[in-house]
Amino acid sequence: MQESIIRDSIFTAVLLVSLCPASAGRPRFSDQQIMAMTPHYFKRMQPVNSEGLQSQFLGANIYHHPQRGKVFQVDIRVNRNKETQGLALAFSAMLNLSQYFAKGPELFVAVIHSTVRGTSPVICTGNAKCTADHYLHRRITYEQWYKKCIAFEKSWTFGIAPDGALP
Numbered sequence: 001m002q003e004s005i006i007r008d009s010i011f012t013a014v015l016l017v018s019l020c021p022a023s024a025g026r027p028r029f030s031d032q033q034i035m036a037m038t039p040h041y042f043k044r045m046q047p048v049n050s051e052g053l054q055s056q057f058l059g060a061n062i063y064h065h066p067q068r069g070k071v072f073q074v075d076i077r078v079n080r081n082k083e084t085q086g087l088a089l090a091f092s093a094m095l096n097l098s099q100y101f102a103k104g105p106e107l108f109v110a111v112i113h114s115t116v117r118g119t120s121p122v123i124c125t126g127n128a129k130c131t132a133d134h135y136l137h138r139r140i141t142y143e144q145w146y147k148k149c150i151a152f153e154k155s156w157t158f159g160i161a162p163d164g165a166l167p
Contacts, residue, residue: 028102031062037100038074041093055086058113062105069106072098072128075121077113086112087124091150095135098128126150 029037042057058075065071072094078086090110098104105128112122130149133139140148 027100029100030102034072034097034101035060035062038093038097041097042076045089045093055082055089058111065107068125070103071107071109072101072105073109073111075111075113077115080114080116080119083112083114083122086110087122091124091126091131092135095128095131104128123153124150125153 038060039057042055056077058077060075061071061073063071063073074090074094076086076090078089087110090112091108094105094108094110098108108126108128108131110124110126112124114121126145126149130140130145134142134145134149
């Protein structure tokens with residue numbers, strides 16, 4: 001008797017979960033809320049960086065570029081020998097957070113500041129959909145993503161002085 005009640009309860013729970021669309025439970029946030037969550041996300045990711053990355057979150061910005069659409073920008077500081085890992089960390093974080101936007105960004109911008117004074121930051125822009133194709137869907141390899149989906153920009157293109165100072 002009790003076994004049939006438990007079995008019916010489990011069946012009902014499984015049925016209810018299967019009827020709910022997967023994205024229906026995902027919360028959506030405003031751009032300001034995402035910007036406020038970004039430092040906490042990086043802080044939570046710190047213990048995962050077992051490779052000695054020692055990244056420092058400097059800031060986030062979400063804005064609309066006239067030609068490129070909605071942009072999600074993250075600034076971090078990393079050791080100059082770990083810029084590649086910092087780039088991957090920044091893009092991974094932006095991609096993971098982008099699922100919570102009410103309307104997702106079209107472009108990711110990672111600004112990687114070096115720990116070496118006087119060095120200009122490395123600015124990398126990447127198409128958000130193409131980044132998802134590599135990191136989430138595994139439709140393209142890292143090499144294809146690196147060659148086709150991202151581009152390195154000059155510092156002053158995005159309002160950062162050539163000496164690396166933030167506006």
